[in-house]
Amino acid sequence: MNDQQNETPRNASRTASDPVITARGLTRRYGKIEVVNAIDFDIGRGEVFGLLGPNGAGKTTTILMMLGLTEISSGEVSVLGFNPAREPLKVKRRVGYLPDAVGFYDQLTATENLAYTAKLMGLARAERARRIEAALVRVGLADVASRRVATFSRGMRQRLGLAEIIVKRAEIAILDEPTSGLDPQATQEFLALIGELKAEGVTVLLSSHMLDQVQRICDRVALFQAGRIVLMGAVPELAVKVLGAGFAVEVEAEGPGIARRLAMIPGVTQVETLAADRFRMTAERDVRPDAARAVVAVDGSLRKLSVDEPSLEAIYARYFQAQPTGDVRHAA
Amino acid sequence: MRREGSPFQGLSTVFVKELADHISSVRMLMLELLIVFTALAALYEAINSLRQNTAEDPFLLLRLFTIDQAPLPSFVAILGFLIPLMAIGLGFDAVNSEHNRRTLSRILAQPIYRDALLMGKFLAALATIGISLAALWLLVIGLGLIFLGVPPGGEEIARSLVFLVVAIFYAGVWLSLAILLSIVFRSPATAALVSLGIWLFLTVLWPMLTPAIAQAIAPADPRYALLGLNDPATAVWAQELLRLSPNDLFGEAMLAVLSPTTRTLGPVFLDQLRGAVMGAPLPFGESVMIAWPQTVGLVAGTIVLFAFGYVLFQRQEVRA
Numbered sequence: 001m002n003d004q005q006n007e008t009p010r011n012a013s014r015t016a017s018d019p020v021i022t023a024r025g026l027t028r029r030y031g032k033i034e035v036v037n038a039i040d041f042d043i044g045r046g047e048v049f050g051l052l053g054p055n056g057a058g059k060t061t062t063i064l065m066m067l068g069l070t071e072i073s074s075g076e077v078s079v080l081g082f083n084p085a086r087e088p089l090k091v092k093r094r095v096g097y098l099p100d101a102v103g104f105y106d107q108l109t110a111t112e113n114l115a116y117t118a119k120l121m122g123l124a125r126a127e128r129a130r131r132i133e134a135a136l137v138r139v140g141l142a143d144v145a146s147r148r149v150a151t152f153s154r155g156m157r158q159r160l161g162l163a164e165i166i167v168k169r170a171e172i173a174i175l176d177e178p179t180s181g182l183d184p185q186a187t188q189e190f191l192a193l194i195g196e197l198k199a200e201g202v203t204v205l206l207s208s209h210m211l212d213q214v215q216r217i218c219d220r221v222a223l224f225q226a227g228r229i230v231l232m233g234a235v236p237e238l239a240v241k242v243l244g245a246g247f248a249v250e251v252e253a254e255g256p257g258i259a260r261r262l263a264m265i266p267g268v269t270q271v272e273t274l275a276a277d278r279f280r281m282t283a284e285r286d287v288r289p290d291a292a293r294a295v296v297a298v299d300g301s302l303r304k305l306s307v308d309e310p311s312l313e314a315i316y317a318r319y320f321q322a323q324p325t326g327d328v329r330h331a332a
Numbered sequence: 333m334r335r336e337g338s339p340f341q342g343l344s345t346v347f348v349k350e351l352a353d354h355i356s357s358v359r360m361l362m363l364e365l366l367i368v369f370t371a372l373a374a375l376y377e378a379i380n381s382l383r384q385n386t387a388e389d390p391f392l393l394l395r396l397f398t399i400d401q402a403p404l405p406s407f408v409a410i411l412g413f414l415i416p417l418m419a420i421g422l423g424f425d426a427v428n429s430e431h432n433r434r435t436l437s438r439i440l441a442q443p444i445y446r447d448a449l450l451m452g453k454f455l456a457a458l459a460t461i462g463i464s465l466a467a468l469w470l471l472v473i474g475l476g477l478i479f480l481g482v483p484p485g486g487e488e489i490a491r492s493l494v495f496l497v498v499a500i501f502y503a504g505v506w507l508s509l510a511i512l513l514s515i516v517f518r519s520p521a522t523a524a525l526v527s528l529g530i531w532l533f534l535t536v537l538w539p540m541l542t543p544a545i546a547q548a549i550a551p552a553d554p555r556y557a558l559l560g561l562n563d564p565a566t567a568v569w570a571q572e573l574l575r576l577s578p579n580d581l582f583g584e585a586m587l588a589v590l591s592p593t594t595r596t597l598g599p600v601f602l603d604q605l606r607g608a609v610m611g612a613p614l615p616f617g618e619s620v621m622i623a624w625p626q627t628v629g630l631v632a633g634t635i636v637l638f639a640f641g642y643v644l645f646q647r648q649e650v651r652a
Contacts, residue, residue, distance in 0.1 A: 103438065119345040120342045
């Protein structure tokens with residue numbers, strides 16, 4: 001993935017090595033309204049790809065089109081080389097899906113719920129039992145395997161949904177809003193599980209509002225707005241593109257001509273003077289050591305040196321600020 | 333464009349799961365208790381009345397089904413009333429509950445087509461009703477043996493088996509309707525109310541309305557009225573309209589099959605009866621022929637309503 005991060009988003013989308021999902025001009029219309037409007041993307045094998053955007057931006061519709069669960073109005077999408085509209089069973093056999101606010105049959109136990117879907121997957125009895133037990137252990141639900149799902153918390157249900165994907169041994173896991181409504185600890189546990197999937201080589205596609213989480217686990221993200229992908233790429237690239245530069249370093253120091261010195265550091269694009277002794281630099285890299293050296297060089301007294309890493313939230317906020325679209329609700 | 337794979341993949345899995353759900357559900361238990369107790373009450377009255385005036389009836393067992401002792405209606409009439417209730421009870425939340433529990437997209441993300449889910453649900457509910465009706469049928473035969481002490485003849489068994497088959501299709505019509513409404517309405521309460529509304533309309537109000545509508549379509553000739561007779565044209569219209577109700581079709585078919593002396597289900601002219609030996613039972617095959625159009629009507633109703641639901645379900649959006 002690293003080689004992609006250095007490319008521009010547009011190119012990155014074209015050159016994902018060994019793409020498992022490819023969309024070209026994918027469009028879904030309801031009447032005359034385009035809910036998903038001619039989007040293109042490629043997702044490489046083993047990648048964690050995030051779909052971001054306000055509610056109603058077309059993320060879930062895109063996911064459903066990839067699974068053949070809603071019609072494609074025009075354009076095409078290929079999942080593992082299959083067209084989900086024509087060969088949905090082949091796609092669904094190899095792709096796991098955790099819907100937004102997943103539901104289970106409350107009157108059945110965790111094991112029974114998984115057994116039902118495992119039967120639908122066509123697994124033989126012995127294989128089913130083995131995989132279900134292993135999956136429940138892995139997501140930490142082994143103790144409650146024989147309890148009815150009615151008693152499960154939101155976080156437990158999400159993990160049970162992930163267990164289903166593990167039982168399926170899916171090559172691609174599609175997770176729709178997997179962490180919304182979870183408490184911080186449940187979120188952490190869930191993100192760790194997603195990390196484990198990634199380590200096994202599963203391609204993960206997830207949609208979310210939780211920008212900081214997405215930033216933590218996603219290799220690349222696509223920002224949806226009104227049915228279009230407006231930004232796509234790794235977070236640092238997007239920061240450069242949207243925020244102008246990746247890092248904002250704040251320096252609090254006294255000394256003659258510090259602002260000028262700071263501006264001379266290679267990689268610094270801008271220095272703002274916030275107060276007589278406070279400066280804010282924007283840079284393409286972490287320039288704190290250079291800034292410290294510059295202050296010391298003029299014999300100044302350095303009191304504070306801090307860096308804001310580029311956050312997806314800042315990118316998101318900045319992007320929608322820069323391009324007001326009227327009714328866009330800011331998620332996150 | 334042909335779809336890949338079989339539309340029935342996963343059908344048996346859905347069928348078994350839904351059947352298990354129905355059979356273990358409290359709702360089914362209540363419906364079964366309701367039907368068994370009312371049916372037992374009707375049977376008890378029927379047995380009592382048969383024991384008191386044992387006539388030389390070659391079809392004593394069938395009389396168990398059809399005899400009515402005020403205030404209770406006959407066993408068949410009670411089933412005609414309760415089978416729809418049972419079918420609606422099993423079908424009104426078939427699809428919308430999957431939506432509301434948010435299980436639908438998770439299940440459909442498994443390698444199956446929607447066909448398997450819908451058909452599995454329909455067949456499981458029908459099988460549940462079939463099992464209950466078969467149990468009820470055995471109960472009637474058993475009680476007949478014990479209390480009347482007359483072993484049933486082959487023809488009686490054959491006729492009562494036809495009753496069983498027609499009753500299952502009668503349930504099928506209402507089940508298809510309930511499932512169709514469970515697809516149309518997202519709220520199970522709305523679907524249940526609309527199904528029950530249609531059921532009440534067709535069983536209670538429709539028989540009262542048909543004579544008036546028939547009168548409007550084909551006004552009675554005053555000459556018939558002068559003679560104190562019904563105009564055959566009006567009578568035929570009234571009956572045809574009445575046959576739109578599955579309840580009426582079931583009733584007519586049962587009349588033909590369970591009362592072997594029934595020669596016709598519509599109005600007849602006297603000259604058509606010339607040469608008939610009144611009161612003589614028809615052979616089994618002839619009775620089935622009389623009930624045949626009604627049975628086909630019920631089967632067709634089941635298929636048409638199911639097909640409607642199928643098309644709507646295929647086009648429905650999965651997301652909640």
